Structure formats: C-alpha cells, structure tokens
Amino acid sequence: MKLLKPIWVTGKRRVSTWSPLATAFNTRPTSRSRPIFDSLRERTGLFNKPELTSFEGFHLLKEQAITATDRLIDEATSNPTRPMVDIFDELSDTLCKVADLAEFVRIAHPQPHFASAAEEACISVSGVVEKLNTHKGLYEALRDSVKRGTCGDQHLAELFLFDFEQSGIQLPDGPRQRVVALNDLILQTGQQFMAGAAKPRRVPREAIPQNVRQFFSSEGEHVMVSGVYAECGEAAAREAAYRLYLAPDQRQEQLLSATLQARHQLADLCGFRCYADRAIKASTMETSANVQQFLDILSDNLHDRANIDFEAMAAMKRKETPYQKSLMCWDTPYFTHKAKTQLLNVASSDFNPYFSLGACMEGLNMLCQELYGITLQSEQMLPGESWSPDVYKLAVVSERDGLLGHIYCDLYERPGKPHQDCHFTIRGGKLLPDGSYQNPIVVVMLSLSGGHRSGPALLGAGAVDNLFHELGHALHSMLARAPHQHVAGTRCATDLAELPSVLMEHFAACPDVVRxxxxxxxxxxxxPEDMLQRLCASKHLFGASEMQLQVFYSALDQQYHGREAARGGDTTDVLRQVQKRYYGLPYVHNTAWQHRFSHLIGYGAKYYSYLISRALAWAVWRRxxxxxxxxxxxxxxxxxxLLRHGGSIPPQILLRDYLETEITPHTLAMALTEELDYHRDQLDTVFKLANK
Ligand SMILES: [Zn+2]
Incomplete structure (x- = not known):
C-alpha cells in the first residue's frame, strides 16, 4: 500500500490551480464542514421541499397527490376542455413526483424512519397507479379522445393507451382477470427466481479437488461457493467454482419455466405473437423479428473476429498451464484481465492518482462547456436539504438559457447504501401552463471510497467510465425540453435511454478528451502520454469475444421469450442449442448458467437493448x-x-432524422462491427509502439 500525502501538506499554491468545482469534489463534505452560520439559517426539507423537513411530510405529499389525482380523473371523464394528453401528463407528473422521490429516499436515506415513511408512500402511490391502470372510465375517455381527434399529441396518447393495455383493460372481463392473475404470478415467481439466482452454494468439502480447497471458505464439513471466481489465477479453482456454482438447480428451473410460460400466456391474451413482441413494441427495433435479424447478422460478423480473441487467450493459457490445452468458459474473464494488465504495463492503481474525483468533474464540466455551452456549478446545500452530509449539489447553467436543472451527486459508499451505480429522476421536466419550464431534478449515485483526510477519492479506470456513463444520463435529463414529463429526458425507450450514457463512455476512452x-x-x-494511450486502448481488448458473449445472452433471452416458449420444456436444452449457435466456446456438461441469470427477469426480452444502444452510440460518435x-x-x-426530445418522438423517426440514415437491423449490426475493427486498429498501433 502506498501512503498518500494528506492534501493540506501540498500547500495552498498547488491546490489553487484546480477550479472551484474540482476543489469542491476533491473534498468530501462532512456535517462539520458546513459553514458555522448554518444553524442560524432557515432549515428546509429534503430536496428543498418544505413538506419534507421531517419524515411525516411523506404522508402529506401522498395525500396531496391523491386529492389531485381524484380531481384530474373527474376532469378527464367529464368532457374536458383541454387536450386529453395534457390531463394525463399532469396526472402522471403528480404521481411520479411523489413516487420517484419516495422510491429514491426509500433506497438511499440512511435514517430508518425516513426510509420507511418513504416506503409507505411508495406502496400507497403504486396502489393508486394500479387502480388507474384498471380504471375503465379513464381508459375509455382517452381512447375516445383519440378517435375524436381531441387527444392532443398523438404519439403520447398512444403511449398512454399502450400502458393501459399492458394490464389487459381492453379485454372482456374473463381474460382481463386472467391477465391480472398472470401479472401477480409473474411478479412472485420472478422475485423468487432473482433471489435464488444470487444464493451461494453449499457443497461437501470432498466435492472440491484437494489442491484448490484453500480458495474456498469452509463451514465445518462444507464449503461455500459464492460465485464463479472469474479472475482467480488458478485454473483448477476457476473450473471447480464454475461447475459447482452453475450446477443445475431444480427450484430455479421451476421458477424460470413458470415465469416464462406465464409471460407467454399474458402476451397471447393481449394479442401478441410472443412476449418478446410485447416487450419490444415501443423500442427502436419494434419487433422481435428485427431483433433476431440484428443478432444473426452481428453473430455472423463476430464469428471470425471472436475466434482471433479466443486463440490469443488459448495461447496465454498454454503458456501458463501447458497440461491444459483448450480454452473454456471459465477462462475468458481471467485472461482478458491478465492481457489488460500486461498492456497497461504498470499496475492499474498507478492510474488512479490522475483521476481524482475533482479532476474527473472538471473533465465533465469542460465537456459540457465545449459541447453545449453549459457549466456545472457546485452549489451550497441548505440545512435539511440532503439525506447525507457527503452529497454534492450541482446547478446546471446554460450561457444562453440560464438554469436548466439540478443534479445531486451521492457518490460515496456508506453502510446500507446499495452498491450500484444509478441515475434517479426525482422530478421530470415539463412545460407548465404559464409557459415556464419545470426544471428537472436528478440524483447520480456511485459508491466511491476515500475522500477522507488522506486525500480526495481516486477513481480507477472502470469507475471513471461509470461516472461518465451516469452523468450521461443526468445530462440527458438536464438538456431535455420535451413538453410532457411522461416522455422527458431518460423517460424513453430503453435502447434510446442508454445512448447518451454509452456515448459518454466514448468520451472517457478518447485520448484527446482524457488528456x-x-x-x-x-x-x-x-x-504521461504512453500511459494515456495504453489506458484508452486497453478498454477495447478482446472486444469481439466480449461482444459475442453479449449476443449469446441476448439470443438466449429472445429464445426464452419467443414463440417457442409456448412449448415449455427444459431451459437447459435451449441454452445448449443457443450457445452452440451463438458462442465460440462449448457448453459445459451438467451446468445451467441460466439459473443464475437474473436479467432474464429484470430485462424480460430486452437484454439485447444494450447492444442497440452501443450500436447507436457508435454511429453517433463516428458521424x-x-x-x-x-x-x-x-x-x-x-x-x-436528440437529447431535447426524450421520448416525445418515436425512436425510429428521431434517430433516422438525427443520423440521416434508416435505422435497420443491418445498419446497427454493421455499426458494431465497424466499432470493433476501428478499435482493433487502434490496439494494433499501441502494440506496435509498445514493442518498438
Ligand atoms: Zn445506463
């Protein structure tokens, strides 16, 4: 371990070369670092909401929302004088303002009484939403206004109608009740499957080869296997962990089958060919047939490119363990990691001092200024405004349009906080009746360590990517100026929503920007320039094999949610076939990796969308x-x-107009292929320079 010099030792002169923004983010705020006159200032509530000076305010907010909801339902169902989508959007805004805020506070607030008051509000509001979704009068009012042409924005009206029809409201009583029952079942079996997917496996000690037992933690005569040990340096331990952790699990099989069958029946009742079609309808790809075509073209393009990666990894393996010839599924993460370390030439931790949180924020601010003429300004938090003392608040200010919105940055780990990088919308943007714009409020959450006395938080390369990614979502929200909050900013199709954030990762991997x-x-x-070039190139090492794995996962997700799901049957049989068709390494006998793949539930036929976002981001970056x-x-x-429209225009049309090209399965698959080849060339150049 290296000892870092405390920052104050370096003297004022040095520190002052950083901008005020960088200086703010290179110091972790504590409750003691607040100005002395804090106690004299008026206290506000969470997110500057006067109702939330205490946790009891959630009850009040919820009551206000319910009253407003009742009023809006009355208006919608009694011949309104304004366009129907305006009423619906106000309804949505009223409920989201409480639900999104409460959902965030439930997850992030360190004080239990705040978290549980927020949870109660969440439950009440989702009860209200559930009631609205099955409110026939409301549905008919909207449907009729579409027919009469008094709905206002047609695209938004269709989105609202589609939301209703997800619950089967358009169906006669019998099938509709069946839809409700199926939704309940899916929720239950899905949650149980997700819980089971992460459970460690307890096996008798003898099940582990003696020479690698020291890699596993034991409990008496048993050993706990808590994952696949992907980056473990001992091949036999990786193999043992892979085989044991991924061994078939009968309970998981039942839960997965039940969920997939129920999803298929649900789609069938709602008039879709399969569940995948239902899930994909509102996205850029529109149908599961398009997704399949995209995956097939990409898969063909990847075949030879991924094999080159696998051959390089196999050569590394032969060097390391000459008695083991072939490359297996449990080897790829390890050798990818090893190759990266070799390319970087120095320990990856040697990069971290160049990526202090302050330096990264200065980089993001520089990007915002250059690209959009906007600045990120660190703002003093009012007493009571924040849920934790170490949260930062940024005002996003445009040189042309003034204040655009606020980003709260909750970036440090703390006990009980989820270890997940996330962007939360607290309040969506919306054009108000008086012509002003309701500015968006979002939170960016990371789990950085450090930032204490020993110096600022120093980010690894992966954490820099994640920070840029999440800020990409936040900027999408900030720059959005859609008139309706239901489609503002990141509230758009999943594949479109990830485009701005994946694009930000290109900036974080571009030498001209990082420099x-x-x-x-x-x-x-x-x-140093050599470090910089190696770092940026290393992000693309073995990109083809990694992408092939994503294609395989996506194809499996499609297969499970496709028409064949009606037939039921063993999910491992399907896995084996799909792996043979889409992945370059063989299926390992007596494993059932899909029993651990919780994204099958969360994404449900949309796992592919990350590949689409990547293809779109590359198309934008290149062009x-x-x-x-x-x-x-x-x-x-x-x-x-693009950014200002959010989801207010169908994604196909929005992207076609912005990119000036038709968005087809073929163009997207080719974009990803081109990305791989481009980075392959970049890597070759760095390798050549390194070997000189
Ligand atoms: Zn994202």
Missing part, C-alpha cells in the same frame, strides 16, 4: 464526434436533434 483532464491530484502533472470530439456544432446538433 484534457487527467492530472495528478498532488502535483497537477498531466498523465459527429470522432474527428473532432469537442466540437460545439456537433454538441449543439446532438442537443437539438
């Missing part, structure tokens, strides 16, 4: 940014052509 902000937190020295990453005109085009 502008990666500076040593103590000396202020820029990152508009690769040649000149900090171009204002490209930034402005992205803002006006």
């Amino acid at each position: 502008r902000f990666a500076r040593h937190f103590q000396t202020g020295a820029p990152m 508009h940014f690769a040649a000149e990453p900090l171009s204002r005109s490209a930034g402005e085009a992205l803002r006006q052509g």
Whole structure:
C-alpha cells in the first residue's frame, strides 16, 4: 500500500490551480464542514421541499397527490376542455413526483424512519397507479379522445393507451382477470427466481479437488461457493467454482419455466405473437423479428473476429498451464484481465492518482462547456436539504438559457447504501401552463471510497467510465425540453435511454478528451502520454469475444421469450442449442448458467437493448464526434436533434432524422462491427509502439 500525502501538506499554491468545482469534489463534505452560520439559517426539507423537513411530510405529499389525482380523473371523464394528453401528463407528473422521490429516499436515506415513511408512500402511490391502470372510465375517455381527434399529441396518447393495455383493460372481463392473475404470478415467481439466482452454494468439502480447497471458505464439513471466481489465477479453482456454482438447480428451473410460460400466456391474451413482441413494441427495433435479424447478422460478423480473441487467450493459457490445452468458459474473464494488465504495463492503481474525483468533474464540466455551452456549478446545500452530509449539489447553467436543472451527486459508499451505480429522476421536466419550464431534478449515485483526510477519492479506470456513463444520463435529463414529463429526458425507450450514457463512455476512452483532464491530484502533472494511450486502448481488448458473449445472452433471452416458449420444456436444452449457435466456446456438461441469470427477469426480452444502444452510440460518435470530439456544432446538433426530445418522438423517426440514415437491423449490426475493427486498429498501433 502506498501512503498518500494528506492534501493540506501540498500547500495552498498547488491546490489553487484546480477550479472551484474540482476543489469542491476533491473534498468530501462532512456535517462539520458546513459553514458555522448554518444553524442560524432557515432549515428546509429534503430536496428543498418544505413538506419534507421531517419524515411525516411523506404522508402529506401522498395525500396531496391523491386529492389531485381524484380531481384530474373527474376532469378527464367529464368532457374536458383541454387536450386529453395534457390531463394525463399532469396526472402522471403528480404521481411520479411523489413516487420517484419516495422510491429514491426509500433506497438511499440512511435514517430508518425516513426510509420507511418513504416506503409507505411508495406502496400507497403504486396502489393508486394500479387502480388507474384498471380504471375503465379513464381508459375509455382517452381512447375516445383519440378517435375524436381531441387527444392532443398523438404519439403520447398512444403511449398512454399502450400502458393501459399492458394490464389487459381492453379485454372482456374473463381474460382481463386472467391477465391480472398472470401479472401477480409473474411478479412472485420472478422475485423468487432473482433471489435464488444470487444464493451461494453449499457443497461437501470432498466435492472440491484437494489442491484448490484453500480458495474456498469452509463451514465445518462444507464449503461455500459464492460465485464463479472469474479472475482467480488458478485454473483448477476457476473450473471447480464454475461447475459447482452453475450446477443445475431444480427450484430455479421451476421458477424460470413458470415465469416464462406465464409471460407467454399474458402476451397471447393481449394479442401478441410472443412476449418478446410485447416487450419490444415501443423500442427502436419494434419487433422481435428485427431483433433476431440484428443478432444473426452481428453473430455472423463476430464469428471470425471472436475466434482471433479466443486463440490469443488459448495461447496465454498454454503458456501458463501447458497440461491444459483448450480454452473454456471459465477462462475468458481471467485472461482478458491478465492481457489488460500486461498492456497497461504498470499496475492499474498507478492510474488512479490522475483521476481524482475533482479532476474527473472538471473533465465533465469542460465537456459540457465545449459541447453545449453549459457549466456545472457546485452549489451550497441548505440545512435539511440532503439525506447525507457527503452529497454534492450541482446547478446546471446554460450561457444562453440560464438554469436548466439540478443534479445531486451521492457518490460515496456508506453502510446500507446499495452498491450500484444509478441515475434517479426525482422530478421530470415539463412545460407548465404559464409557459415556464419545470426544471428537472436528478440524483447520480456511485459508491466511491476515500475522500477522507488522506486525500480526495481516486477513481480507477472502470469507475471513471461509470461516472461518465451516469452523468450521461443526468445530462440527458438536464438538456431535455420535451413538453410532457411522461416522455422527458431518460423517460424513453430503453435502447434510446442508454445512448447518451454509452456515448459518454466514448468520451472517457478518447485520448484527446482524457488528456484534457487527467492530472495528478498532488502535483497537477498531466498523465504521461504512453500511459494515456495504453489506458484508452486497453478498454477495447478482446472486444469481439466480449461482444459475442453479449449476443449469446441476448439470443438466449429472445429464445426464452419467443414463440417457442409456448412449448415449455427444459431451459437447459435451449441454452445448449443457443450457445452452440451463438458462442465460440462449448457448453459445459451438467451446468445451467441460466439459473443464475437474473436479467432474464429484470430485462424480460430486452437484454439485447444494450447492444442497440452501443450500436447507436457508435454511429453517433463516428458521424459527429470522432474527428473532432469537442466540437460545439456537433454538441449543439446532438442537443437539438436528440437529447431535447426524450421520448416525445418515436425512436425510429428521431434517430433516422438525427443520423440521416434508416435505422435497420443491418445498419446497427454493421455499426458494431465497424466499432470493433476501428478499435482493433487502434490496439494494433499501441502494440506496435509498445514493442518498438
Ligand atoms: Zn445506463
């Protein structure tokens, strides 16, 4: 372990070379670092909401929302004078404002009474939403207004109708009750499957080969296997963990089958060919047939490219363990990691001092200024406004349009906080009747360590990517100016919602951008050029085999939710066939990896959407940014052509107009192939330079 110099030892002169924003983020705020006059200032509530000075405010907020909901239902069902979607959007805004806020506080607030009051509000509001979804009068009012042409925005009206029809409201009583029952069943079996997917496996000690037992933690005569030990250096231990952790589990099989069958019946009742069609309908790809075509073209393109990766890994394996010839599924994460370390040439932790949290935030601010003419300004939090003392607040200010919204940054780990990087919408943007705009409020959550006395939080390369990714979501929210909150910012199709954030990862991997902000937190020295080039290239190592794995997962998810699901049968048989068709390494006998794949429940036929987002992000990057990453005109085009619209335009049309090309399974598969080849060339250059 290296001892870091405490930051105050470096003296004022050095520190002052950082911007106020960087300085703010290089110091972790504590309750003691608040100004002395804090106690004299007026206390506000959470998120500056006067109702939330105490946890009891959640009850009040919920009651207000219910009263407003009743009033809006009355208005919608008695010949309204304004467009129906305006009423619906107000309804949605009223409920989301409480539900989204409460959902966040439930997850993030360290004080139990706040968290449980928020949870109660969540439950009440989702009860209200449930009632609305099955409110026939409300549904008919909307449907009739669409027929009469008085609904207002047609696309938004269709989205609201589709939401209703997900619960089968358009069906006669019998089938509708069946839909409700199936939804309940799916919720239950799905949750049980997710819980089971992460459970460690307890096996007798003898089940583990003697020479690798020391890698596993034992409990008396048993051994706990808590994962696949993907990055363990001992091949036999990786193999043992893989075989034991992924051994078939009968209970998981039952739960998965039950969920898939119920989903298929549900889709069938609602008039879809299969569940995948129902899930994909509102997305960029529109049908499961398009998704399948996309995966097939990409899979063909990947075959040879992934094999090159596998051969390189197999050569590494032969060098390390000459008695083991072939590369297996449990080897790839380990050798990918090893190759990355070799390419970087120095320990990956040697990069961290160049990525202090302050330096990264300065980088993000630089990007915002160059691309959009907006700045991120650190704002003093009012007493009572935050749920934890170490949260930062950013005002996002445009040089042309003034304040655009607020981003709260909850970036440090703390006991009880979920260890997951997330973006939460607390309040969506919306055009108000008086012509002003309701500015969005979001939270970005990470789990960084450090930031104490020993110095600022220093980020690893992965954490930098994650910070940029989540800020990509936040900026999507901030730059959104859709008139309706139901489709503002990230409230759009999943594949479109991930585009701006994946695009931000391209900025974080671009030498011209990283060079502008990666500076040593103590000396202020820029990152040496050789380190910078290696770091940016290393992110793409073995990209083809990694992408092939994602295609395989996506194809499996499609197969399980496709027409064949009606037939039922053993999910491992399906896995074996799909793996043979889509993945370059063989299925391992007597394993059932799908029993651990909880995304089958969460994404439900939409796991592929990450690949689509990646393809779109690459298309955007290549066309508009690769040649000149900090171009204002490209930034402005992205803002006006894409970000400001959120989900207010069907994604197909929005993307076609912005990218000036038809969005087809073929163009998207080719974009990803091109991305791989581009980075392959970049890697070759770095390798050549390294071997000189
Ligand atoms: Zn994301």
